[in-house]
Amino acid sequence: MVKAVDKTKVPWWVSNAVVPLVNLTLAFIVSGLFIFISGENPYQALKLILYGSFGYLEGIGYTLYYATNFIFTGLAFAIAFHCRLFNIGGEGQAYIGGLGVFLFAFYFSALPVSIVWLLAILASMLFGAAWAIIPGYLQAYRGSHVVITTIMFNFIASALMVFLLVDVIRDRRQMGPTTEALVKEQWLPMFKNIAAYFGYKVGYSPLNISFLLAVLASFGVWFLIWRTKWGYEMRAVGHNTQAAIYAGISPKKNIILAMVISGALAGMLGVNEILGVHHKILVNFPAGYGFTGIAVALMGRNHPIGIFLASLLFGMLYQGGSEVTFDMPNITRYMFVAVQGVIILFSGALENLFRPQIEYFFVNTMKQKAVT
């Protein structure tokens, strides 16, 4: 049994860099064991993952494309979490946000493109927020737990979207539940096209400028949470509701506000998917990014920088994982769901498994150095 150390003596980089890295390494070792059991070489698999996700430009494009989605949904979860709200409705909010993007881009196609883009981004936030405000209201004023209501709203969103895609806004020239495509001028510039503009030839990847929007949103969230009164109030409600009330902060107002901003961020996933990549609404286009965002936020400790890094990691797993399943027939795509699970387990649930030992080690060695 290691004695607890004085937290203030632990250097910041130990708890924010060393501990997560140790956990991650352990997760990779356990995942490697899975791969070994399924009859493939874990070292080769790791090499394939790294090469597939960061080894060539198209691969990087895919990694960053996935990361874009995870940043939006991760930030969405984080901001609600700072107010101690467990918003697991990112999936539904993103779905509805995408609807907003499409409707605005499609029906205002006569406007100049830059205005359409702005409108579509605002629409994604508005629609996503609208889908989150109802659970927020129910939590604030009726005490209905937000976990229950948001997950219900995921199903309602899904039902609504299938109804719309099949009976209302479907492109009647074909049979799939999808809409017509947006006109080409409205498509967000692709990484491939931007590179071509500067004279570099890069193959196709779905990466587009919404990645920059995601980076901007990360900065915005950091500013909001740690540099504004709103953020302070939300955190106060999250830390101690009674104290917040005593300080004159309304929990009701802040719960709704946190949910609205959370929904708006989740809705922005629609910008990447609809305006950036598919240019039409596909059935179930959020494809679980909303749920993975929860893991991303928890892994990134609800801090924008952490979320950005965790998004890169999950983007790497998605993209590298698809490369591995291509080259190693014994490894199915479900294996990477398991790998994600192991990572979440080690960096989330078992986060403190080795923390005391590591902190003790660093504090002690430093003490000894100071003595000698």
Added chain:
Amino acid sequence: MKKLIGILSLSLVLLFSLNVYAAKVAVIYDSGGKFDKSFNESAYNAAEKFKADTGHDYMDFEAANNAQIEQGLRKLVDRGANVIVAMGFAMADAVAAVAAESPDVNFTIVDVNWLQGDNLQQIVFKEHEGSFLVGMIAAMKSQTGTVGFVGGMDIPLIRKFHGGYEQGAKYVNPNINVLMNMTGTTPEAWNNPTKGAELTKAQIDKGADVVYQAAGGTGIGVLQAAADAGIFGIGVDANQNYMHPGSVLTSMLKRVDVAVYNAFKTTVDGNYETGVFTLGLAEDGVGWALDEHNESLISDEMKSKVEQAKKDIISGKIVVADASAQ
């Protein structure tokens, strides 16, 4: 420069000769995965059969999300595939994009007929015709005058199954009551046998004594619940009569496996054809299954009536409306 052209043309010749001697075939499954006991799995089985018959290996890929479909197609093209079979309408846009970039590769896509391109083989099935026949069988077998339908996701394709089934049932008995339930609105609806069983039980409570499923993996639950309650179930896509002999009345066959097998085989044999192919009763693309597991359930009278209706549909005497075309 000359040297470069020489190398290029030599490699072209090599590539061409490779194409002739070792045609590479590939199949890409949608998010259901290759072991969905239904649509994708029949493609997988066809590919395995092709491998066993001809000794040719094949490449395959399971797309986990929409972005991976296009990525997977490009990868298969890069690895030298000569023909790529894409399973399902969700792949339509990706196939259109990649096919336009790779004019030398042929693409077969199932359940899609609206794309443009010279290197596309688009295959659709007249599921409503096959469903009409099993609807007739259901109505003839029903004692209660109520039959049921359990679909996967409420999309036009599944309405096509339901529409044909209802028309067939009403053709036999204009007063029959046809119940209909869809399992859900997320892709989970294709893989939720528990919910399929619950919906079936609910339909049985409302008096249904024959239930037809077009619900992918969910359908396993439908057939199980029907067998448990001692009523009849009707299978779909593959011949599912063997699953509960004596309870599975028949199966509506949709020969996806034949389509996949033929795409591979014709590529190897060099007589692959592009274009739109609509496979109905006349082409044996759809049908109803009669084998040793259900022959005791189908009387000679039922059989002759169904076969007569089949002839009438082929000749155009009976017109089955396509519910997805509305």
